[in-house]
Amino acid sequence: MTQIDGHGGDLALAALRSVGVDEMFTLSGGHVFPLYDAAKKAGVRIVDVRHEQSAVFAAEAVAKLQRRPGLAVLTAGPGVTNGVSGLTSAMFNGAPVVVLGGRAPQFRWGSGSLQEMDHLPIVQAVTKHAETIFATDEVYARLQAAALTALTPHRGPVFVDLPLEVVFSTADGVEATQAQPVPTLEPDPDEVRKAASMLGAAERPVIIAGSDVWAGDATAALREAAEALRIPVFANGMGRGSLPPDHPLAFARARKAAFGGADVIAVIGTPLDFRLGFGDFGGARVIHVTDAPSQKAGHVTPAAAPTGDLRLILSAFASHSGSVAGHEDWIETLRAAENKAKSKEAAALEADTDPIKPSRVYGELRKVLAEDAVTIGDGGDFVSYAGKYLEPARPGTWLDPGPYGCLGTGMGYAMGARITYPDRQICVLMGDGAAGFSLMDVESLARQDLPVVIVVGNNGIWGLEKHPMRMMYGYDVAADLQPGLRYDDVVKALGGAGETVEKPGDLAGALGRAFESGVPYLVNVLTDPEDAYPRSSNLA
Template identity: 90%
Template sequence: MTLIDGHGGDLALAALRSFGVAEMFTLSGGHVFPLYDAAKKAGVRIVDVRHEQSAVFAAEAVAKLQRRPGLAVLTAGPGVTNGVSGLTSAMFNGAPIVVLGGRAPQFRWGSGSLQEMDHLPIVRAVTKHAETIFSTDEVYARLQAAALTALTPHRGPVFVDLPLEVVFSTADGIDAADAPAVPSSEADPEEVQRAVSLLGAAERPVIIAGSDVWTGDATAALREAAEALRIPVFANGMGRGTLPPDHPLAFARARKAAFGGADVIAVIGTPLDFRLNFGDFGSAQVVHVTDAPSQKASHVSPAAAPAGDLRLILSAFASYSGLVADHEPWIATLRDAENLAKAKETAALEADADPIKPSRVYGELRKVLADDAVTIGDGGDFVSYAGKYLEPARPGTWLDPGPYGCLGTGMGYAMGARITYPSRQICVLMGDGAAGFSLMDVESLVRQDLPVVIVVGNNGIWGLEKHPMRNMYGYDVAADLQPGLRYDDVVKALGGAGETVEKPGDLAGALTRAFDAGVPYLVNVLTDPEDAYPRSSVLA
């Protein structure tokens, strides 16, 4: 048994370090000074930001990319409430983050201490677990338990409050147990058998791989299952790149043909939400594979719904010994549709229009992004084009806000990605609307030597709202921004670099300079405000 001594900050950080936590994202506040002291003594990197939401988004990026807890430390009151959008994003995205909140002292509770408020009623609805620890002696064990809760499927954020006297006080002889193993749950074997039998017997099966395939470290198992059963694979979220784009079973452009013609669709590791028409695929039977029973859809009745460790479920799919129908004609049909769609895209990717079309931006980015680049989406219409035209070559290289759709994730995600991968390309794709939420945190990137490339699609409008509102009412309101703003000058003023691009022929050179710069560099692309993403999803 290892015994440790220290103040509440020492014990809290030691508990989280046992799970691999190696950095702390924060905005300075006196309520949490002992946590900074602990980090300094332990050599844990402190990354400080200009708005608490960026700290939580950075922790979320680390949690998703590294599949272990990300840590954000928020001071009391407004520090915590500023982080609520980040907590909610992590909840929707199944990201195992730990958020530590400072709290006014309990011994003076009710007297009006600075920023005295009970955070728990605010955060409970957007966390897996929220608690206040009232004894320094309990900090280590209870924070280990909280981190384990965050990591246990279905993963998600936890919040722990540390009152002032708890985090500043000391405790002696605390048992510093090793981090407990994350429990693994096995799905009902009958449900697994039913699911794989449906897929094997189907004439036109399809797999949709979602973020939990990556988070659950099941990418290799999914590939083995797809290859064994010969099933076409589409992906969303961090499932993108599960199969490389050149894999014969990887598809991205033929969704309409696939979802309209399939007889069995297996949705694996992602909810049956608005992105997937709420699980309504016409006459196709739906198999919904989730990492925990809590993720089973309640608004539909799938033909099979195994819930448990995705690696085990997919390994069982791969070792299926029953008869498998001939899927080759179906694969060939989808490949024809895929190739036809790609051929039609060529003109858009090379469009020489003035103003610049968003598609041309992605045509140029495809030429310069490395296979292991981490691409981050933070925006509406502009980032929708990224989802359409960029195909990650590897799993775990795509970050977007997910189904919660919260703008402002970009700079926080960029921090987490750069710290995770010091030498890779990190590229943030941002609408000009999204830039208003977090661009000030470029200063945090500059000050802490975290170079990234930021490409802003600057059309001077809220495109996701302006065009639909016009179609609905014949007019639009509250949907305009100042056209032609120099977001690159903002980045320069904050210590980075950048340039504005007005002509499509200038994109290639600007992107090359951006990736070679070694500092936060913003390429401000003036894009066509009349260009509207052809959206077809039903939001409600």
């Protein structure tokens, strides 16, 4: 048995290091000084930000990319409340984030200490678990258990409060146990066989793979299942890239033909939410495969609903011993639809217009993004085009706000991605509206030598709101921004570099300079405000 001594910060960090934490995202505050002291002594990297939301978003990026806990440390009161959107994003996205909050001293509770407030009622609705630890000698065991909760499917954030006297006080001879393994949820074999038989017997089956396929390390099993059963695969979220774009069963553009013509659709590792028409695929029977009972859809009754470890379920699909219908005609039908859609898009990707069309931006990015580049979306219409035109070549390389749709994730996600991958391209795609939420944290990137490329689609409006409001009312309000703002000058002032692009022919050169710069570099592209993303999904 190993025993450790130290103050509450030492014990907290030791517990989190036992589950893989290797960095801390934070904005400085006196309530959490012992956690910084512990990190300095242990050689754990401290990355500080200009707004607490970026600390939590950075921790979320690490948690999603590395499939282990990401750590954010927030000081008491406004430090915690500023991080609530990040916690909520992690909850919606199933990211195992650990947030440690400072807290006013318990021995003086009720006397009006600085930033004295009970955080738990605020964060309980957007976390898997939230607690306050009142004894220093309990910090190690309870934090280790909280991290295990975050990692257990369905994954999600946890919040732990450490009162001032708990984190500053010392404890001797605390038992430092090994972290328990994440429990494996065994699926019901009968439900798995039922789903596999439905897929095997289907004439026109489709698989939709979501973020939990990546989070559950099930991408290889997904590929094996798709190949064994010969089923076309579409993906969303971090499921994108599970099959490379050139795989014969990988599809992206033929969704209308697939969802409208399929007789069985297996939705794996993603909710039946607005992104998938709330699970209404016309006449198709739906199989909903989830990693935990909490993820089962309550508004839809699937024909089969295996729940448990996604690797086990998908491996069982791959080993299905029953009959498998021939799907080659169906695959050829979808491939024809896919190729037709791509041929129509070719002109848009090369559009030589003034102002610049967002599609042309992505046409140029497709030429320069490496296969292992991490692409980050933070915005509305401009980022919707990214989802349409960019096809990740590898799994675990796409980060977007997910179903919560919170703007302001970009700079935090960029920090987490750059720390995860020091040598890859990191590219943030940002609308000019989203830029207003987090661009100040370019200073954090520049000061801490975290180079990324930021491409802003600058159309001077809130496009996701302006165009629909015009259609509904014949006018719009509260949907305009200052046109032509020099966001690149903001980045220069904060220690980075950048340039504004007004002509399509200048995009290639600007992107080349951005990726070669070695600093946070913003390419400010003035795009067409009349160009509206052709949105067809019902968001509510």
